[in-house]
Amino acid sequence: MTELEAGRARTLLPVRGGAMLLRYRDVMIALIAFAVLASLPLFTGSKALLDFVIRCSAYGLFATSLNLLVGYTGLTSFGHGMFFGLGAYSFGLIMQKLSVPIPVAFVATLAITAVIAAGIGAICVRLKEIYFAFVTLAFQMLIHSTILSWASFTGGDQGLRGGIPRPAFFGVDLANHVHLYIASCALLVLGLLAMRQIAQSPFGYTLRMIRDNAARASFLGIDVWRAKLTVFVLAALFASMGGMVMALFVSGAYPEFAYWTISGEGIFINMLGGVSTFLGPMVGTVLLLLLNDTVTRFTEYHGIVLGVVILFFALGLRKGLLDFVADWFSHRRDAGEGR
Amino acid sequence: MLEIRNLAKSFGGVKATNDVTLDFPDSTLTAVIGPNGAGKSTFFNLITGALKPDSGEVLLDGVDLAGRSPPEIVRRGIGRAFQVASIFKSLTVQETMLAAVSADQRSSAVLHKRFPLPETRDRAEHVMELLGLAGKRNRTAATLSHGDQKLLDIALALVLEPKVLLLDEPTAGMGPEERWRMIDKVRELWDTQKITVVFIEHDMDIVFKIAPKIVVLCYGRILATGAPDEIRNNSAVIEAYLGTEHAGAAA
Numbered sequence: 001m002t003e004l005e006a007g008r009a010r011t012l013l014p015v016r017g018g019a020m021l022l023r024y025r026d027v028m029i030a031l032i033a034f035a036v037l038a039s040l041p042l043f044t045g046s047k048a049l050l051d052f053v054i055r056c057s058a059y060g061l062f063a064t065s066l067n068l069l070v071g072y073t074g075l076t077s078f079g080h081g082m083f084f085g086l087g088a089y090s091f092g093l094i095m096q097k098l099s100v101p102i103p104v105a106f107v108a109t110l111a112i113t114a115v116i117a118a119g120i121g122a123i124c125v126r127l128k129e130i131y132f133a134f135v136t137l138a139f140q141m142l143i144h145s146t147i148l149s150w151a152s153f154t155g156g157d158q159g160l161r162g163g164i165p166r167p168a169f170f171g172v173d174l175a176n177h178v179h180l181y182i183a184s185c186a187l188l189v190l191g192l193l194a195m196r197q198i199a200q201s202p203f204g205y206t207l208r209m210i211r212d213n214a215a216r217a218s219f220l221g222i223d224v225w226r227a228k229l230t231v232f233v234l235a236a237l238f239a240s241m242g243g244m245v246m247a248l249f250v251s252g253a254y255p256e257f258a259y260w261t262i263s264g265e266g267i268f269i270n271m272l273g274g275v276s277t278f279l280g281p282m283v284g285t286v287l288l289l290l291l292n293d294t295v296t297r298f299t300e301y302h303g304i305v306l307g308v309v310i311l312f313f314a315l316g317l318r319k320g321l322l323d324f325v326a327d328w329f330s331h332r333r334d335a336g337e338g339r
Numbered sequence: 340m341l342e343i344r345n346l347a348k349s350f351g352g353v354k355a356t357n358d359v360t361l362d363f364p365d366s367t368l369t370a371v372i373g374p375n376g377a378g379k380s381t382f383f384n385l386i387t388g389a390l391k392p393d394s395g396e397v398l399l400d401g402v403d404l405a406g407r408s409p410p411e412i413v414r415r416g417i418g419r420a421f422q423v424a425s426i427f428k429s430l431t432v433q434e435t436m437l438a439a440v441s442a443d444q445r446s447s448a449v450l451h452k453r454f455p456l457p458e459t460r461d462r463a464e465h466v467m468e469l470l471g472l473a474g475k476r477n478r479t480a481a482t483l484s485h486g487d488q489k490l491l492d493i494a495l496a497l498v499l500e501p502k503v504l505l506l507d508e509p510t511a512g513m514g515p516e517e518r519w520r521m522i523d524k525v526r527e528l529w530d531t532q533k534i535t536v537v538f539i540e541h542d543m544d545i546v547f548k549i550a551p552k553i554v555v556l557c558y559g560r561i562l563a564t565g566a567p568d569e570i571r572n573n574s575a576v577i578e579a580y581l582g583t584e585h586a587g588a589a590a
Contacts, residue, residue: 023453202454205430205438206447212427219387219425220442220499221413227448 022200030193037185041178050181051249052293056285057188058245062262063269063281064195065238070267071275072199073231074211075125078263079136082120082143083236085258086113087243089147092160092253101169109244110237117236118229125228137260144258159254164247174248184245191238196278198234207231268306272313274320283322340364341386341417341503341535346395346405348385355381356392357559363503368529369537370550374579378559379539380422383505387419388412399502414443418501422508422539424488425495428481432472432491435480436463436498443499466498469531470524486517490524497528504528506538510545518542522549543580547571555579 094105166174273284295302341363384390388409440459
């Protein structure tokens with residue numbers, strides 16, 4: 001597996017003088033991953049497989065962005081799903097009502113998300129731990145009930161019906177299944193690359209400092225509130241991107257996209273995959289969607305099965321899958337060096 | 340020069356810092372001593388912005404910093420280390436230093452470059468060498484020994500190149516030998532870096548041996564200031580330390 005080998009190479013590489021090299025390495029991994037994903041339709045005609053990857057793109061962007069908050073900054077948001085829903089709805093509404101080109105709607109949605117996230121974040125990031133978690137949850141419920149009650153604009157509990165128009169742009173026709181698939185993969189890879197850059201930038205280390213010891217960070221001259229607000233907005237943008245992929249995929253937007261259970265699934269994915277590595281949430285996404293798809297085929301009590309799985313990870317491993325693998329590698333390395 | 344003017348802070352009815360006026364001229368080394376609850380840590384918290392003073396001034400080179408936020412005061416040049424080592428447990432020693440220099444160079448919000456920035460290396464390297472942490476650069480902070488964690492905490496303050504360095508009990512929780520090693524280090528830093536150092540210390544042997552100037556706090560007030568010999572022979576200090584309980588309040 002590329003990710004695993006890459007993770008090991010990172011820990012072995014000396015920190016000194018490796019910064020540029022590491023960036024090129026990430027870009028290379030992204031290009032290879034994209035090439036592999038993009039060539040998939042050449043080898044398989046399975047629509048279900050391509051659909052699976054598109055859903056992984058939507059949820060993967062969302063879950064990885066949540067990890068920027070939970071894993072890197074120590075901000076456990078229970079309402080991150082609101083930006084997933086917001087992305088899906090504003091993109092869908094802009095396309096339905098304004099009939100602008102898709103890239104315009106894409107950028108406009110990101111702008112709307114940024115403004116709303118800045119407003120909500122300005123209130124939330126002052127709060128600590130459980131208070132932060134619950135106020136984000138409250139805002140999620142606020143957005144969800146706004147969608148439900150403003151039926152004339154949002155379609156209420158029916159969602160945005162009638163399909164989202166998908167006019168072709170630059171030769172890309174998102175109404176075509178393969179085009180949509182390639183575009184989703186491209187958004188996923190670009191989004192992950194951008195988030196990876198954030199995590200490995202000086203700002204990313206500022207986030208780690210805040211997570212470990214916010215008081216000490218402020219005694220180093222860091223404006224903790226501003227850094228938290230910045231990451232809150234950045235994470236919202238990527239969650240919104242995930243929501244847009246979802247809206248394009250189902251050609252609509254539904255109140256469930258903005259319900260608190262989406263945030264819950266995001267947390268669940270992060271617990272499954274692990275928050276101590278960058279790709280943990282991506283692994284968690286694939287695991288959760290696989291579980292969902294297979295378990296629902298066999299039993300209607302899939303909630304019980306998922307619950308047992310999460311208990312196994314939380315109580316048994318006490319960490320996510322990729323955390324577990326990364327720990328195992330670092331133990332082996334330490335043993336090898338005789339430390 | 341750091342000048343404290345009529346600094347006061349009460350918690351409820353307790354005057355934790357009571358009308359304290361002190362001068363710390365540039366490049367001096369001063370020890371702050373006093374019985375438990377004398378208000379030593381509160382005094383540091385007021386200077387560094389962790390607490391807002393009720394009244395009084397904290398003048399650094401003539402600029403009043405009283406009541407400003409910790410980030411602002413740090414940027415003006417007052418750095419501090421903590422009684423319980425305050426570090427970033429999941430970062431390595433080297434990452435900690437590089438990130439701190441980034442914060443000081445105002446590049447801690449940079450998104451488009453990779454960490455660490457090349458211009459942060461020299462300073463980080465210099466301070467790691469200075470405190471003898473260079474050999475442990477790739478150790479995660481949480482795995483360091485207690486003494487090394489205290490050193491890392493001091494390194495964090497020092498790497499910001501402060502004018503004034505406040506050390507809250509640099510030897511807290513250390514064995515006798517480790518204590519002397521740490522305090523020699525502090526003295527060496529003061530000698531070589533030419534900065535103003537103020538440290539809180541409980542061990543009288545250490546204080547009398549290395550501090551050219553000593554401030555004795557008791558019940559939030561200054562009981563005495565002076566050279567070690569003056570302090571040693573000051574009757575009020577002897578009384579306070581020998582335990583007649585209200586000697587400090589009476590003085």
